């Protein structure tokens with residue numbers, strides 16, 4: 001099962017080796033983080049990042065090993081942006097010459113980069129960005145400028161205090177004409193003394209949600225006051241500006257400029273499964289340890305994991321962690337394929353890849369953020385302690401619903417793709433994840449044939465249900481849209497339904513990928529049978545949660561919906577005996593979980609009690625302030641005037 005979760009034996013070995021390397025190195029200790037002030041916390045992160053970079057070089061780690069090392073260090077910091085966005089942006093949007101010049105500097109960290117796209121006034125709407133890059137043909141330079149307060153770059157990670165360079169997205173202006181938003185390599189700080197270069201205002205945007213979490217990252221604000229950069233620092237794979245000031249757009253879609261975001265969105269789906277699996281591991285192990293009520297004649301009380309309500313909240317999240325793991329693997333292969341095609345200037349799968357990365361990013365991050373919070377609640381009061389590991393994980397994780405594409409905005413991109421697919425149905429057969437829309441007649445006409453709860457243990461019945469639901473919702477939106485004279489107005493008016501139809505489409509993808517994974521990639525019987533149970537839990541949980549869609553579209557009868565719910569209850573009893581095996585298969589070490597409740601040894605109460613005494617408030621019995629502020633109250637015998 002560990003290999004199934006890791007994806008392969010080699011992947012398991014790499015991640016296991018890196019997890020142990022981090023867990024066994026005191027430099028990467030995490031428990032004290034929440035007690036540090038912002039400056040100490042930040043310096044602590046710089047120290048860890050420097051030590052990690054030395055480890056990577058001393059041990060000559062591979063790129064894959066280095067990714068896992070950074071992952072298990074489990075601390076947002078400037079290297080995330082450098083490796084996940086700055087380097088990929090140059091790789092994806094730089095010309096050969098630009099890659100030749102900048103990549104060796106970036107890959108040896110002689111320069112440290114960030115990705116500066118979002119501004120105070122615009123994040124989702126990239127075409128609305130206000131920073132300008134005006135071409136000066138006299139000097140063969142671009143003049144970077146922040147014309148308004150809202151044009152201030154705002155949020156880029158690592159930009160406030162660490163990054164020496166940034167890919168800055170700005171409006172290209174030539175002779176007063178706007179030629180779209182493009183990426184520019186801009187140096188921010190001196191490589192000698194790290195001071196901001198002339199014309200640049202740089203700072204941190206302030207504390208963020210949660211304490212020890214994203215405050216290890218210096219998300220920055222940046223303003224330009226007519227800063228000049230050489231013309232060859234505009235990323236020119238997609239579009240070019242000649243020395244004479246002529247703008248040329250290559251015959252590639254302008255959306256390749258968005259390629260870095262697509263790349264990160266597909267990694268964010270894999271990260272969602274990791275984050276959700278951490279929370280589920282903690283809540284499952286604790287639900288086995290925790291006993292409450294149910295004692296018979298002095299016997300032990302009931303383990304809370306045996307309550308059906310606990311199972312109905314926990315096991316769908318366990319199943320979702322596996323579903324997101326597998327769909328993340330599938331998405332990565334889709335992305336690798338599109339990258340290879342782009343090399344050959346084949347853009348045929350770019351729209352679908354964009355829709356899948358956008359939609360699955362939104363689906364998995366929303367479900368994971370809600371899932372982490374549900375796992376906190378599944379642990380009762382102790383889940384609210386920092387030592388449970390859950391509040392910090394939640395605070396660390398939730399921005400994923402906003403960054404790299406706000407989730408609703410992303411679902412609307414899926415809707416745009418689906419509406420276009422439906423409008424082309426007459427003369428273009430949909431393929432890939434939208435292929436089911438090409439079989440729309442049976443999906444609209446045939447209703448569910450399930451007669452018994454057992455009938456739901458059939459992947460074909462499940463797949464047909466999810467295809468019919470999505471098809472009926474998407475086609476329904478298409479039909480209503482057709483009634484609007486102005487398609488854009490119709491799209492805006494129907495956007496709520498369109499987002500729901502997009503979610504149905506994305507849930508179909510996750511369910512079908514889970515089924516495909518079981519049919520084609522999981523060998524043998526034991527592991528396969530156990531994962532089949534989780535696949536049915538995932539699908540029937542979604543069917544139950546969204547049964548309104550299945551009923552409203554006429555595909556399901558209320559009876560069939562209740563049979564699905566009955567089967568779900570039965571499935572929970574099948575998950576229960578393997579619950580600990582499922583979460584142990586994540587191979588999360590105690591260091592990574594950073595949770596007293598999720599300890600591998602289950603030794604919760606003594607360790608909870610021990611952790612409490614580490615709080616600085618327990619350094620003394622009579623703490624500072626008692627004499628000055630509490631004793632006087634006790635002695636003054638003051639009371640409310642009306643007593």
Ligand SMILES: CCCCCCCCCCCCCCCC(=O)SCCNC(=O)CCNC(=O)[C@H](O)C(C)(C)COP(=O)(O)OP(=O)(O)OC[C@H]1O[C@@H](n2cnc3c(N)ncnc32)[C@H](O)[C@@H]1OP(=O)(O)O
Nearest residue numbers: 080084123124125126127255258261271275354403404405
């Ligand atoms: C344990 C857990 C660890 C977690 C931790 C580690 C994680 C790894 C560390 C990094 C940590 C993250 C740090 C956050 C980093 C930021 O957040 S970076 C900033 C991210 N910002 C965004 O994502 C902005 C989102 N907005 C957008 O992408 C664009 O504005 C939108 C929404 C796509 C609209 O773009 P637009 O140019 O107005 O285009 P639009 O008119 O909507 O569409 C035009 C056409 O282009 C197409 N199109 C649009 N975009 C694309 C695209 N990307 N590709 C292809 N086609 C496209 C459309 O489909 C449409 O096609 P047609 O319908 O015409 O055929």
Ligand SMILES: Cc1cc2nc3c(=O)[nH]c(=O)nc-3n(C[C@H](O)[C@H](O)[C@H](O)COP(=O)(O)OP(=O)(O)OC[C@H]3O[C@@H](n4cnc5c(N)ncnc54)[C@H](O)[C@@H]3O)c2cc1C
Nearest residue numbers: 115117118122123124155156157399402403404405406408
């Ligand atoms: C922790 C963190 C790290 C970040 N790191 C970086 C970074 O390194 N580099 C970088 O460039 N950016 C970064 N960002 C910024 C991030 O990319 C943006 O915040 C994100 O893209 C969301 O954009 P926004 O803030 O403009 O949201 P908005 O779009 O303003 O969202 C506000 C509300 O408006 C709604 N909305 C917006 N447009 C529409 C529409 N057309 N239809 C319907 N509803 C709509 C949204 O659904 C949302 O509910 C980071 C953000 C965070 C939180």
